[in-house]
Amino acid sequence: MTEEDDATKYAERADFLEGDELYGWTVDHEYFRSIQRKIIQSGAKLLVGPRGSGKTHHFRYAHLSCKDNKSGPLTVYVSFTRYYNLEPYLRDSREALQIFHSWVLAKILIAVHEDFPDSYLTASEDQPALNPGSLREFIAEAERGADPSVMNKAHRSLSISQVTALLETIMVNQRRRRVVLMLDDAALVLTPEYMVEFFDIFRSLKTLKISPKASVYPGTTEYGPRFHADHDAEKVQAWLNVNDEKYGVFMERIARDRLGLTGDLLGADVSKLLAYAAFGIPRAFITMCRQFIDEQSQSVQQQFNKVINGHVGFRKSEYFSLADKTPQYRDIIRVGWDVFEGMVEEAKRHTEESIPERKATIIGLVKNDDQKRERMIRFLVEAGLLYELPPVSHGPDRDYGRFMPHYGFLIDRRAFVKGRGWSPAKIISGIEAPEKKHPIRRKMESILDADALRRIELNLPACKDCGTERISDHQSYCHNCGARLIDPSIFEECMxxxxxxxxxxxxxxxxxxxxxxxxxxxxxxxxxxxxxxxxxxxxxxxxxxxxxxxxxxxxxxxxxx
Known part of the structure; x- marks a missing residue:
């Protein structure tokens, strides 16, 4: 195998794989097949999972599978990764939502044209606004932040009905029975205004013949007042529970079939430990396997410890990067880390007391109506640090949200094994021990001190004219000088x-x-x-x-x- 082939084999993002590579290296497993069936079914679906859980891989694989299968649906795959380029319009233009609306529809139309150019041109020949060349020009202008006054007016008036009519015409032309729209990277978390608009579009695209699917995050995706996630679409979990009976076999298949790893290169116990440390995220598992093989430490234990330390450090830095992307939640994200650390320590302490007979990794947090506290937990779920389980109730005012903290952090702190020695087999035995009958039950007040609880507040930008701090995140004008308040641009901060x-x-x-x-x-x-x-x-x-x-x-x- 060439160095280039090896690098591709260890590619962590499905975006970077060519079609044949993605198709050929996909792990054939019932868990994977069950999600594929959901994607190509009729009806609206939301593919839910944190970064690295495989949402893009699932969509691209389903699209490739159906492309040449005449008995399957006509599929369209669209990625909205560049939505943040349109973020400055929210601050600078009253037409921001109109431009975004047309940009979404234009992206769908271009994806259709790329897969079915002849059918597209036939179906759109009497509609100048659907011309592929000018649509691409409009997309480029919008992503470049062009002045709305110079944009083509026809494209800014694109409608849902134009798109659905064209899709159904091409569906008939291709002799397919229905259409599946795969809308990837649909969790537009840095621009909640666009996210609300996006799910309005998503809901409107659904017809008897067209089934939209969208990939979203488990924590912070906001659907808006007109879209009800549990009613307007079915949620499909793309994040496999680390305690699921299918987990070990699925990750083992990734090591064997995707990475071609043998016992000589990694070792069965080390491979299994890295899989548990990945906490259900295939991208993380692939990364750690590559790092372990590349590491030239003196012993297997040193190699393993270095990889795990690096992994938990990266997970921490990735979580704190949310504060750069959403500065209004900076303090909430910082306090959230203290909550996570507290939950890890609780799970470690209770597991140490009961191992090897039982483990205690499920923590029940008393539910609270405070929206800022709820958002704090949502960020931890979105970052893949907490896995959310169905809530439970033990009577009035005793409702608990149930969560598992990231196993990589528990492994790093030796929660699953007693004593000073290092034995992969013993750590695995601890991880695979049955869960205690009752979860650890805690209130937020028992995890955080009073000072931390007071810091669960929004960081709102001050008035640029007089420097007075805002008193509400919905405030449009300064209560001191009356100047219009302008939100900082996340896009501009990146630039x-x-x-x-x-x-x-x-x-x-x-x-x-x-x-x-x-x-x-x-x-x-x-x-x-x-x-x-x-x-x-x-x-x-x-x-x-x-x-x-x-x-x-x-x-x-x-x-x-």
């Missing part, structure tokens, strides 16, 4: 990331800053010709300029992923 923080060499950073006009990430990714500007720096030719541009784009994508 301000300095060159010094890009993953390039120190010499390249110095040359770019001293020999070009580039100072920030935005100067690179927003430039009409970034390669030419980068090549003004000494020793940066065409190949290096392209590589720096790709690295800059990866920083942008990771910021908003």
């Amino acid at each position: 301000k990331i300095p060159v010094d923080e890009l993953p390039i060499t120190e010499k390249q950073k110095e040359r770019i800053k001293s020999q070009t006009d580039i100072r920030t990430l935005g100067d690179i990714v927003s430039s009409a010709d970034p390669a030419s500007e980068l090549r003004k720096a000494r020793h940066i030719g065409e190949k290096r300029a392209n590589k720096i541009y790709r690295l800059a784009k990866s920083v942008e994508e990771e910021f908003f992923s």
Whole structure:
């Protein structure tokens, strides 16, 4: 196997795999097949899971499977990863929602044209607004933040009925019985206004012949007042419970069939431990397997500990990155980490007391009507740090939300084994021990001290004119000076990331800053010709300029992923 093949095999994101690779390396397992059946069924569905749980993989696989299968539905796959490029319109234009609405529909139409070009052109020949070339131009303008006054007015008036009519016409042309719309990256968490609009569109796209599906996060996806997630669509769980009886076999198949790992390379017990430490996230498992093989420590124990330490450190930093993306929740996210740490310690202490006969990893938190506390827990679920189980009730005022803290953190703190020795088999035995009959029951007040509880508040930006702090997150005008309050742009904050923080060499950073006009990430990714500007720096030719541009784009994508 070539180095390039090996790198592809260990690719962590389905977005980066070619169709044949994605199709050929998919693990055939009943858990996977059950989700595939849901995706291609009729009816609206929401594919729910945190980052890395495989939502994109499921959609792309289903799309490829149906593409040449004439007995299956006509499928359309669309990714909305670049929605954040439209975020500045929310601050600068009254037409923001109209532009976003048309952008969503245009993205769907272009996806249809790419898969069925001849049928598309036939079905849309009398409608200039559906011209693929001008639709692509409109999408590019919107993602570039063009002035609304210069945009093509026809595309900004695209309607749901135009899209559904065209889809059903092509469906008949292709001799299919129905249409499945796969709308990936639909949890537009950095722009809740767009998220509400998106699910209005989602609901309206559903017809007798068209079944929309969308991938969402388990914690913070906001559906808006007109979309009821449990009524308008069926939720499909794409995050496998680490205690599910199918879990071990599914992860073992990933190691064997996807990664081609044998006992010589990893060891059966180590592979199993890494699978449990991944906590149901295939991307995390693939990453840890690669790191373990690459690690050249003196012993298997040192290799394993280094990989686990790195994994829990990354999970922590990824969680805290939410504070950069949603600064109004900065303190809530920080206090949330204290809650998570408290839950891990509770699970560790109770498991140590009962292991090896029983483990105690399920924690029941008394439900509270405080929306900010609820949002705090939602962030932990979205980050994949807490796995939510069905709630339980033990009588009036004794309703509990049930959660499991991330097993990687419990493994890192030796919660599943007694004594000082290191034995993968004993750790696995502890993990696979039956759960105690009753979960650990706690109130938030028993996990956090009074000071932390007071910090569960929104961080609202002050008035830019007089500096007075806001008193409400719904406030439009300053209560002190009357000036209009403007929310900070998350997109613009990303564009301000300095060159010094890009993953390039120190010499390249110095040359770019001293020999070009580039100072920030935005100067690179927003430039009409970034390669030419980068090549003004000494020793940066065409190949290096392209590589720096790709690295800059990866920083942008990771910021908003």
